[in-house]
Amino acid sequence: MKSQRLFAGIILVGYGCFFLIQQLQVESLQSLLTWPVLLAITGLAFLIQAYSGKEYNAIFPGVILFGFGLHFIIVDRLSIWPNHIGAFVLIIALAFLLYYLKTGNGLLQGFLMLVLAITLLFYEKISQYAGSYGEIISYITKFWPAIFIIIGLFFLIKRK
Template sequence: MKNQRIFPGVVLIGFGTYFFLQQANIEVLKPFFTWPTLLIIVGVAFLFQAYSGRDYDGILPGVILSGFGLHFLIVNRLDIWPDHIGSFILIISLGFLLRHLKTGTGLFQGILFLLLALMLLFYDKIISSLGALGDSVSYIWSFWPAFFILLGLYLLIFKRK
């Protein structure tokens, strides 16, 4: 019973603090009074519930919500932060891998998303380092969506236990 109060408790404390500081009108904190901060608060609540309440299924949504919120909060403030779809897939991968550490499930999905994120984030560097072979790889790369569709169909239809 106590564990079920952790998530709403953290959300209420986080939202209360957010709105209190917003009303206090502190100039230094104004850039943080946006919807990504609310995503981070909910994500942290999921993570707090997951780790302190031993409800490890909350790790994945916690990492995704707080990670996406953090991304949107800093993407235009840090030049080194990539504004790329690969960033989102990397955050999802991190969620699966962290959940795997506690539950033993999600390793395949975590590695799959990690490989996809790395391919998307570093595609240009990979192709340029391959030299002349890069043209062939670039041609094959154009078929990767079809590969994912086929792999997904295989997992849905033929991979039943």
Template sequence: MKNQRIFPGMILIGFGIYFFLEQINIPTLQPYFTWPTLLIIIGIAYLFQGYGARDYHAILPGTILAGFGLHFHIVNRLEVWPDHIGIFILILALGLLLQYQKTGSGLFSGCLFLLLSILLLFYDRIIGWLGFLETGVTTAWKFWPILFILIGGYLLFVKKK
């Protein structure tokens, strides 16, 4: 019974603190009274549910929500932080790997998304390193979504023996 109270309890505490701080109007906190902060609060509640209640399947949504919320706060404050789809895939990979750590499932997906995020985030550098293959790789890069469709179709429709 106690385990089912963690998530709603954390949501109520987090939202209560959020709205209380918003009402007392502290000027230095004004930039944080936005929807990404609410994502972080919900993500943290999921993470408490995942780790505190040993409901390990809550780790993935907790990591995604908290990670996306942090991204939206950081992206406009730090010049070095990438505003790129690769960062979202990296957050997803991190969530899958954290969930794998506790459940033993999701390693393949986590590693696949981690590799994809690295390729997306560092595409320009990777192409620079490959130099002599640049034109061939650039042409092949246009068709990488088809590779994902094929791998996804294989995973969905080809049965394990």
């Protein structure tokens, strides 16, 4: 990071507020005094640094940390929020796609992760809609990890 003043300032203010609320024992905010809030504060600091400091390499870790923190904060508070691995893959996909918007890199990774996230989050509904293709889908689901490995090896071996 070129200028760490903004990042450090946000971290210190955010963590300071967190620990002050903890020390003052503010009853209405006690449920938010958990480690995911610290993740979200750190991610927010990265995102503010990325966008206001034009240091776009901080977008990816910012989205990951803020997204994971936010996920853990609301997963037990919001009944429609998925408590599923697909939610994490979706956050990673968003990180790639937001990074792509500013740098032009990461579109393929973001798109692949988005497709995977949608598949994981809506697998049961996709299976229901498949109907007569259920046997094919069931066969694919047995071997999808191997398919990922083969595609990954292709990307590793392939030269431009």
